[in-house]
Amino acid sequence: MKIRSTRRLRRGAAALTGVLALGLALSACSSAGGSAETGNADDIAKALDTETTITVWAWAPAVEQIAKDFEKEHPKITVNVVNAGTGNDQYVKLQNAIKAGSGAPDVAQIEYYALPQFALSDSLVDLKGFGFDSFADKYTDSTWNSVSLNNGIYALPQDSGPMALFYNKAVFDQYGIAVPTTWDEYVAAAKQLHAADPTKYITNDTGDAGFTTSMIWQAGGQPYKTEKSTDVSINLQDAGSKKFADTWSQLVEGGLVSPITSWSDEWYKGLGDGSIATLTIGAWMPGNLESGVAQASGDWRVAPMPTWEKGQAASAENGGGGDAILKQSKNKLAAAGFLQYMNEGDGTQTSIAKGGFPSTVADLNNDSFLNYESPYFGGQKINQVLVQSSKDVVKGWQYLPFQVYSNSIFNDTVGKAYANKSDLNAGLEAWQKATADYGNEQGFTVKTGN
Numbered sequence: 001m002k003i004r005s006t007r008r009l010r011r012g013a014a015a016l017t018g019v020l021a022l023g024l025a026l027s028a029c030s031s032a033g034g035s036a037e038t039g040n041a042d043d044i045a046k047a048l049d050t051e052t053t054i055t056v057w058a059w060a061p062a063v064e065q066i067a068k069d070f071e072k073e074h075p076k077i078t079v080n081v082v083n084a085g086t087g088n089d090q091y092v093k094l095q096n097a098i099k100a101g102s103g104a105p106d107v108a109q110i111e112y113y114a115l116p117q118f119a120l121s122d123s124l125v126d127l128k129g130f131g132f133d134s135f136a137d138k139y140t141d142s143t144w145n146s147v148s149l150n151n152g153i154y155a156l157p158q159d160s161g162p163m164a165l166f167y168n169k170a171v172f173d174q175y176g177i178a179v180p181t182t183w184d185e186y187v188a189a190a191k192q193l194h195a196a197d198p199t200k201y202i203t204n205d206t207g208d209a210g211f212t213t214s215m216i217w218q219a220g221g222q223p224y225k226t227e228k229s230t231d232v233s234i235n236l237q238d239a240g241s242k243k244f245a246d247t248w249s250q251l252v253e254g255g256l257v258s259p260i261t262s263w264s265d266e267w268y269k270g271l272g273d274g275s276i277a278t279l280t281i282g283a284w285m286p287g288n289l290e291s292g293v294a295q296a297s298g299d300w301r302v303a304p305m306p307t308w309e310k311g312q313a314a315s316a317e318n319g320g321g322g323d324a325i326l327k328q329s330k331n332k333l334a335a336a337g338f339l340q341y342m343n344e345g346d347g348t349q350t351s352i353a354k355g356g357f358p359s360t361v362a363d364l365n366n367d368s369f370l371n372y373e374s375p376y377f378g379g380q381k382i383n384q385v386l387v388q389s390s391k392d393v394v395k396g397w398q399y400l401p402f403q404v405y406s407n408s409i410f411n412d413t414v415g416k417a418y419a420n421k422s423d424l425n426a427g428l429e430a431w432q433k434a435t436a437d438y439g440n441e442q443g444f445t446v447k448t449g450n
Helices: 024-028 041-047 062-073 088-100 115-119 132-138 141-147 169-174 183-196 209-218 239-253 265-273 285-292 332-343 347-353 382-391 403-408 410-420 424-441
Strands: 052-057 077-082 107-111 163-168 224-227 231-234 278-282 300-303 321-325 445-448
Touching: 041 332, 052 088, 052 332, 062 077, 062 332, 062 347, 077 332, 088 107, 088 115, 088 403, 107 115, 107 332, 115 321, 115 403, 132 332, 141 321, 163 169, 163 382, 183 239, 209 239, 209 278, 209 403, 209 410, 231 424, 239 424, 265 285, 278 285, 300 382, 321 332, 332 347, 403 410, 403 424, 410 424, 424 445
Parallel strands: 052 077, 052 107, 231 445
Antiparallel strands: 107 321, 163 278, 163 300, 224 231
């Protein structure tokens, strides 16, 4: 059975104009709900010993089991887990409930890239009120930074997606291709492979907002900055953005990437027959290869993400997210207890067992986790590569407070450059303009360029 990743979703396919127009109007959104937004461990324990029902919106497969285990420990709490859709599908429903002032869950799973859009619009509870800011050292720097916004903590990290190079060793060995350690070497490998066999490509790429921002992140770019919640700057021609676009344009313009859409049947087939030889993607990918590309078991390996400067380790996050408490919740203390159990307590083990890549430092440093030998990857200790990647994530990255909308128009801007096999820089500039126009329409003050 082919399982589409729950850790990393294609972003931007839905027409979200208006529906997710958060903007500044939400700064006055309803904060209805009875329970306090502050409380200590004793308050939470008392709430968990009181007959209560909480609703959790989540698509991660582990949450159902986590809820059942939590109910066993806290029999007075009922946890209703609702799959309201993955990614954008859920965000539309969540935003509609926020606007209506009712209908939102107590807890919602939200990807890191989307979190600012809800947090900065005053829709989520600041978890510092429960003392959860004391958990900072328990999580990787990159995931904690992703939930720390505007001096608040708006979610607890659930999983992470430090990037690595997944490559088909059988194909590389067949054509005598060395595993690339830099992006220049990667481009050279793409040319070598496609010249040797025109049916084979180094990777596939038809344009993806999440991949693009992750690559810019790894290149040291900081195209998005938000100050005082409303002052936004966008520069998709900063040094990191240009580094990515100049390099990746060589592959796009040269016809060196397969024009197959990710997560399609043809994509799985290409990963299985070797016509797609690598993926640069998040650490949640192994489970997808094992379930969807079983015929290639033993062929694939994991290597560090190629870097922009030889010998200078650098990575980025690609996917992953956390769980937040909605201001509409009438059961915030009980919700806080479940949130802590799921993402800081025993629930983390269930998440890992179901294929999530951990964001918790203790789990990343666990000997059994680090030394796991993956049969699918030829016995390689793949978690050692992936954990090192989590340590090498470049610091300082920010997303926009309207990133969900921005990603939704990626195909209308940068996507055209992919379709035309033209310079990605022009596509990034078009994306920047369209994104800035939207932000200004929503009441933000958006500055573009340097």
